[in-house]
Amino acid sequence: MTAPSTFATKREALDHLAGVRADRMRGTYRDHRAGLTPFGEYAREWIANGGTRGQFAPKTKANNEALLAGLLLPFHDQALSAISPSDVRTWYTRARKNLHDAGRKRAAAAHKRALEVAARRGDAPPPAPAAQTGESRLRQGYTLLRSILATAVRDGLIGSNPCQIAGAGSVAHPERPLLNAEMLDTIVSTMPEQWTLPIRVMFGAHLRLGELVALQRGDYADGVLKVERQTTLVDGKPITTKTKTGNARTVALPPTIAAKVEAHLGASRAFPRSPMFLRADGEPITNHALGQAWRRAARKVGLGQFHVHDVRHAGLTMAAQAGATTRELMARAGHRTARASLIYQHAAEERGITIAAALDVLNNPVLAGKEPVAITGNP
Known part of the structure; x- marks a missing residue:
């Protein structure tokens, strides 16, 4: 068998072999060579096979392919076992900044075009639109990365999922206003x-x-x-x-x-x-x-x-x-x-x-918990 690295002493090599034997007896042994598959290759196959459920809706599949070819491109050539939590955090921070900067540029360009149209028509200048932060796209990218690597864990290719950013894959959906x-x-x-x-x-x-x-x-x-x-x-x-x-x-x-x-x-x-x-x-x-x-x-x-x-x-x-x-x-x-x-x-x-x-504001003695006043005489 081969080891993930060479050893300085015979004792270190024997200790490694003892650990491998123990892992095999417990059923927890993982061949270090299994995680050498490049992320991009594994991810493309994961999407083609329909992810964890075995099937994607056409729109979902197209969106995942776009995320893999764009936002997740930095991971393509990395071996699955080489992706660390630090790598994921660094990617996440940079991707957020890049998406935010791109959103501001698009908003500025759209506002410039709107100002030019308003000037030609003689209309009042329109207000500057809010810049797209890219948070939704970043959430989608992180969720896809986490799902792919979670499958790699289940496949025994890596020991744990390096996607460990708290709350990064979730989103708070604000309640929509009620249309009456x-x-x-x-x-x-x-x-x-x-x-x-x-x-x-x-x-x-x-x-x-x-x-x-x-x-x-x-x-x-x-x-x-x-x-x-x-x-x-x-x-x-x-x-x-x-x-x-x-x-x-x-x-x-x-x-x-x-x-x-x-x-x-x-x-x-x-x-x-x-x-x-x-x-x-x-x-x-x-x-x-x-x-x-x-x-x-x-x-x-x-x-x-x-x-x-x-x-x-x-x-x-x-x-x-x-x-x-x-x-x-x-x-x-x-x-x-x-x-x-x-x-x-x-x-x-x-x-x-x-x-x-x-109903509570109705001036009714029964609803208010008071004794009703007796009414005498003819109505």
Whole structure:
């Protein structure tokens, strides 16, 4: 057998052999040559084989390949066993600075172009946009690096995972502002008519944007919508796959929305597999076109803080407020676990507290815990 290095004395060599024998007896022996595989080679194979679950969605695979070719490039030629926690920390610090600097340059360039356009039109100078910090991209890169090296540990190629930066792979998702029914109606009423029904269906069936775009005419029957696919953009091209969780679901639409869908489908004839919604030019709706129409309308009415994804969230929150259980919310939303659905029940509980506080101010002696005053005489 070979050792990872030479020894100064025979005693040191014998001690090494004794340690190897002991590790083999315990079942913990790891050949030092196993970790000599370059990270880049191992990572490419890891992505090609679908990572830890054996399969990536097309968009996720493309994103991982881009991260490997860009942000994780400094590790490509390093042997897996040579990557140390210090190497990871150094890379993380430098990557954060580079991403932050690049974000500031892009923001400055975009502001310069906006100023030039405003000057030509005679408009007021626009405010400088906030620079992109790159934190989201850095988190994605670190998470990918950690996952790949975690697999290398399980494969017995390295002894421990060098990704040990506390909190680097996690992100705090700030709670989105609640889009209520009045706000939603205001935005939708401002959008061109071709988008009105798609947005209402998105709300009533709690659809993700890609699920809405992928709907076909045959997916609707008797007030119920079948959701079994999504369309996402991969390298700028639309790709239709199974839903985000890989599972199909059926969702009962609110009666008024169901009636509008039936009228919409009855107004024209097409194959069941034809797109359910078309643009004014007769082409299928797209993620980009719908998102752009939403942003324009929302900004026009002073509600630019809301994203088109908030339509789904609004529908789920209102369903929770109407009394839907966690299991019912999971079924309607297509959630794989209860954790995501509990977010909407939490919002409903907060609304319940607000309602209770409003009731508490009523001038009613019974609610206030006082004895009611006896009323005598004729009313």
